[in-house]
Amino acid sequence: MRTLNRIILQFALLFAAGGSLFAQGYKIEVTIKGNENGTAILGHYFNTNMYPDDTIKLDSKGYGVFKKPTAMPDGMYIIFMPPGKVFEFMLSSAGQTFALKTDTADLAGKLEFTGSEENTIFSGFQKFRINKGEEINSLKDQLGKATSDAEKTTLTNRINKLSEEINTESVRIINTYSNLFFGKFLKATREIDVPDSPKDEAGKEIDPNFKYNYYRAHYFDNFDVGNAGLLRTPIYENKINTYITKLVPQVPDSLIKAADWLIAKTVHNEELFRYMLASLYNRYNTSNIMGMDAVLVFLIEKYYLSGKATWLTEKSKKEMEELVLLKKPNLIGKVIRDFTFQRVDDDAFVNSISHPEIIATTFGKDFKLNQIKSKYTLLIFWEADCSHCKVALPDLGSRYARMKSKGCEVMAIHMLSGDPGRQKWFEFINKNQLLGWINVWSPYSADYKVIYDIKSSPVVYLLDEKKAILAKRIGVDQAEGLLYEREFRDLIQGKTEVSQEELLVIAKKYVDAITEMPAMELVQEFLLNYFDATNKPELERYIKAIITKNKWEPSKKETH
Structure with a gap:
């Protein structure tokens, strides 16, 4: 049963009704004891939300008829009665002319169908599962109070037996009624069975990731992504979201492949295709995760701008074209475009302290990004009166010497123009002693x-030697951490199949060279991810010993 606060009673549906349409339409006779002379609303699920389709007034016997000449698409439907009474049933191509009766005192328990084999099976399984569930809950209560091992074992066995009875009945229905929508829905709710990992002669797992890889490869064995009827149930969205967020590596290449596969499963049905494409577009258009704009650009170019999204308006198409022009050149891995800024040397900032009048006449000299010759370049776009910048710039200043030692030059682009902007810039630089790196602006x-693609501040780009984008829209702490991680990767580059033991030796030598607590915290954050459960504690102990020996205190991290 679902309560009123789970229902969205609105008449503007997000998507046009899809699926097969049957000439006979639907006719559902209802008799609901306890709702005499009341209102009944027929509605359907769209993922976890519910939407109304039809409303009738019941007579003095609680009788009424939902009837329209156009049939409903396959899916799970509800009948809702104020104030919050709801029960569920199925509508599908198996038939939409039938009668039902129930009692508001026990909607599911008293629910009976005439003329609908599918709903008779559905209702029967509901009652079976509810009854077994009540028995299981009672036994669990007893188990919580049990004192002897023998009693606990007996109760546990009885619980397991009841759970297996539910499972057996579920499998029977799925196998017997695979042609019915309910059979397909019930199968879609089941998790797959994952076999044990293969072991070698010594009994050791051959592949520690076997279960994860198997689960990911077979995740949709029971769930038909291309079944539009499942979209009108509470399970579709969650199933897709779990796959995208938990099973697919959160890197653009993997996500693009997964998104393309999901969309390919839906193109045969316009409603499902529109939903899948729109939901993926919205996910990656609003994502704050670095690099996800590559997935967005892929979706726009392959599906929207190619003409496959036939519903796209000319206005929306133009907006998407502009979005691609903005995003595509700044994707991870792209060589960033150059621009001529005006560089102000350190002497000008320092001299302005005693001679403030020079600020108004200082414009700087032409400076381009490609003039920087360093292994890494960090660009930070900022404004002197931006609250986040007031934290990030001094933080970057405290890290600059360490980052410089790793081959990283910083170019800080101040974005306030005009005389007031220049005045604030000079004052901020001098107050915080942000000298040594390259300070530029564009008056x-x-x-x-x-x-x-700057719409806020601060914005950080980390570039490699060729000025290709390594990372963007990250914190300055993350940027420094990436320098350490890339340095560590360089140490193991070219070493094939590095054992955990060998990696541990390299890691210990690496952390031995760390001279400050902030750097150690950054290194520890990524370094431990390289080790398994056996070797990770050893490295943690080693790092802790260094921290203790040097009497380092945890650094104070700013929260923005």
Whole structure:
């Protein structure tokens, strides 16, 4: 049963009704004891939300008829009665002309169908599962109070037996009624059985990731992604979301492949295709995870701009074209575009302290990104009166010497223009002693904001030696951490099948060279991910010993 607060009673549906349409339409006779002279609303699920389709007034005997000449698409439907009484049933191509009766005192327990084999099976299984569930809950209560091992074993065995009875009945229905929508729905709710990992002669697992890989490969064995009827049940969205967020590696290449596979499963049905494409588009258009804009660009180019999304308006198409022009050049791995800024040397900032009048006449000299010759370059776009920047810039300043030692140069682009912006810039630089790195601004043009997709501040880009984008829209702490991680990766580059023991030796030598607590925290954060459960504690102990020996205190982390 579902209560009123789970129901969205609105008449503007998100998607046009799809599925097969039958000439005979639907006719559902209802008799509901306890709702005489009341209202009954027929509705359907769309994922976890519920939407109304039809409303009738029941007579003095609680009788009424839902009837329309157009049939409903396959799915799970509800009848809702104020104030919050709800029960579920199935509508499908198996037949939409039948009668039902129930009692508001026990909607599921008293529910009976005439003329619908599918719903008779559905209702019967509901009652069976509810009854067995009540027995299981009672036994669990007894188990919680049990004192002897023998009693606990007996109760546990009885619980397991009842659970197996539910499972057996579920399998029987799935196998016997595989042609019915309810059979397909019930199968879709079942998790797959994962076999034990293969073992070698010594009994050791051959592949520690076997179960995960098997589960991921067979995740949709019981669930038909292309069944539009499942979209009108509470399970579809959660199944897809779990796959996308938990089973697919959260890197653009893997997500693009997964998204393409999911969409390919839905193209035969316009409603399902529209839903899948729109939900994926919205997910990656609003994602705050670095690199997800690559998935967005892929979806737009392959499906929207190619003409496959036939419902797309010219206005929306133009907006998407502009979005791609903005996003695509700044994807991870792309060589960033150059721009001519104006560089102000450190001397100008320092001299302005005693001679503030020079600020108004200081514009700087032309400076381009490709003039920087370093292994890494960090770009940070900022404003002197931005609250987040007031934290991030001094934080970057405290890290600069360490980052410079790793081959990283910093170019800080101040974005407030005009005399007031220049004044604030000089004052902030001098107050926080942000000298040594490259300070630039652009007093003549704001085109760089379009080129680098800058809509807020601060915005950070980390580039490699060729000025290809390694990371973007990250914190300065994350940027420093990436430098350490790439340095560690360089140490193991070219070493094939590095054992955990060998990796541990390399890692210990690496952390031996760390001289500050903030750097150690960054290194520890990524380094432990390289080790299994056996070797991770050893490295943790080693790092802890270094921290203790040096009497380092945890650094104070700012929260933005």
